[in-house]
Amino acid sequence: MGTVRGLRCGRCELDYPTDVAPAVCKTCGWVLECDVALPSAPGLDAQIRARPRGLWRWHEFLPVADRKTVVSLGEGDTPLVHAARLGERVGIPRLHLKNDTLQPTGSLKDRVNTVACSHAREVGAPTVATSSTGNQAASIAAYAAAAGIECVVFIPEATAAAKVAQALAHGARIVRVAGPYDNAVALFREALAVWGWYSTLSNNPWRNEGMKTYAYEIWEALGRAPDWLIHPEASGGAVAGAWKGFTELRSLGWADRGPRMGLAQAAAAAAIVHAYERGLADAEPETPGATVAESISVGRPALAGRALRAVRESGGAALAVPDHEILAARDLLARHAGIFAEPAGAVSLAAAIRLRRVGAIAPVDLVVCVVTGHGLKQLDAAHAAPPGPVVSDLEAVKRLLEVR
Numbered sequence: 321m322g323t324v325r326g327l328r329c330g331r332c333e334l335d336y337p338t339d340v341a342p343a344v345c346k347t348c349g350w351v352l353e354c355d356v357a358l359p360s361a362p363g364l365d366a367q368i369r370a371r372p373r374g375l376w377r378w379h380e381f382l383p384v385a386d387r388k389t390v391v392s393l394g395e396g397d398t399p400l401v402h403a404a405r406l407g408e409r410v411g412i413p414r415l416h417l418k419n420d421t422l423q424p425t426g427s428l429k430d431r432v433n434t435v436a437c438s439h440a441r442e443v444g445a446p447t448v449a450t451s452s453t454g455n456q457a458a459s460i461a462a463y464a465a466a467a468g469i470e471c472v473v474f475i476p477e478a479t480a481a482a483k484v485a486q487a488l489a490h491g492a493r494i495v496r497v498a499g500p501y502d503n504a505v506a507l508f509r510e511a512l513a514v515w516g517w518y519s520t521l522s523n524n525p526w527r528n529e530g531m532k533t534y535a536y537e538i539w540e541a542l543g544r545a546p547d548w549l550i551h552p553e554a555s556g557g558a559v560a561g562a563w564k565g566f567t568e569l570r571s572l573g574w575a576d577r578g579p580r581m582g583l584a585q586a587a588a589a590a591a592i593v594h595a596y597e598r599g600l601a602d603a604e605p606e607t608p609g610a611t612v613a614e615s616i617s618v619g620r621p622a623l624a625g626r627a628l629r630a631v632r633e634s635g636g637a638a639l640a641v642p643d644h645e646i647l648a649a650r651d652l653l654a655r656h657a658g659i660f661a662e663p664a665g666a667v668s669l670a671a672a673i674r675l676r677r678v679g680a681i682a683p684v685d686l687v688v689c690v691v692t693g694h695g696l697k698q699l700d701a702a703h704a705a706p707p708g709p710v711v712s713d714l715e716a717v718k719r720l721l722e723v724r
Contacts (some may be wrong), residue, residue, distance in 0.1 A: 327352040389441040393424035398568035406656040427496035429459035436527035445518035451508035454483030461492035531561025547685035550582030552667035555617035556627030563630035581636035584671035586613035590640035615664035660695035
């Protein structure tokens with residue numbers, strides 16, 4: 321399993337012991353990173369390929385020392401689909417979709433929570449807890465149930481009912497908080513200081529290592545790094561984590577380069593994009609507006625600095641897309657690639673279409689868009705409504721379908 325040598329600040333390059341809490345740099349406030357000792361066994365890449373499929377086949381890279389504490393629901397190794405029909409339609413013939421809607425709980429959050437819950441078991445935590453826009457709550461509740469650990473989640477009052485239902489089904493204790501997500505975070509932090517739960521927020525360095533697995537899986541599937549990897553973003557953790565994974569692959573000599581990282585946000589909740597456009601090293605807090613992409617509606621992105629560094633080091637881009645483009649991308653995914661995504665999950669495709677339109681993505685580029693959450697998690701009125709009238713005879717079918 322992985323060996324954590326300590327924690328490190330990516331900005332100040334200061335080292336900390338693994339028992340520091342909260343896990344942020346005392347000098348600059350950046351969230352610390354796990355310093356995982358990279359494996360050096362000859363032929364390890366071939367050994368990994370021969371193992372059973374799943375995220376934990378990469379266990380040497382992940383920050384859990386005791387294999388017996390691993391909590392897994394079969395996450396990882398989601399399909400990387402060459403969406404040729406959709407790609408031709410949007411002018412990106414080599415478009416690939418990393419379909420994380422097929423994770424055990426239907427979203428990318430399973431990548432981080434399998435690691436977080438495994439570490440919680442390793443340190444003997446009796447309760448795991450989080451604040452969430454919905455997907456994180458549903459995911460950590462499932463992993464806590466599998467581990468036999470108590471779970472508490474704080475959610476905004478307007479969280480999609482399907483995501484709340486998932487968390488409740490797994491036995492989580494739900495605290496609904498008035499107002500937007502940042503209110504839920506603030507109240508959660510107050511409660512955390514009182515009760516000392518194991519936090520699975522994005523300032524947990526162990527949790528964040530799960531996002532590296534995007535890089536490993538995409539590299540293995542393609543045999544190379546893509547030209548672009550585009551991801552919907554809230555806290556910045558997915559972009560930062562994937563870039564760290566590609567950096568590790570390059571350090572081992574397994575990959576010769578990394579992709580250009582595309583960071584995609586909803587226009588109404590785009591604190592990281594605004595920092596990128598202004599040349600800032602970190603994002604400034606903002607109050608998100610209303611957006612259909614509720615899963616990524618965050619005003620205080622904890623890992624923005626690391627994500628911005630990844631975008632700039634890779635020569636990538638950060639951009640925000642309005643709701644009408646997000647919904648259009650969601651419909652394109654469903655009708656031309658067969659993937660039903662929640663709106664936040666389609667933000668990556670919306671961004672790719674924009675980048676292709678302005679020429680940042682070339683026609684020959686191999687582009688991977690991550691689709692982060694299943695459409696069943698957030699059904700809108702159009703999808704939830706009955707599909708037309710009820711019929712009882714063939715003549716009515718002809719009229720309905722307008723066929724002869």
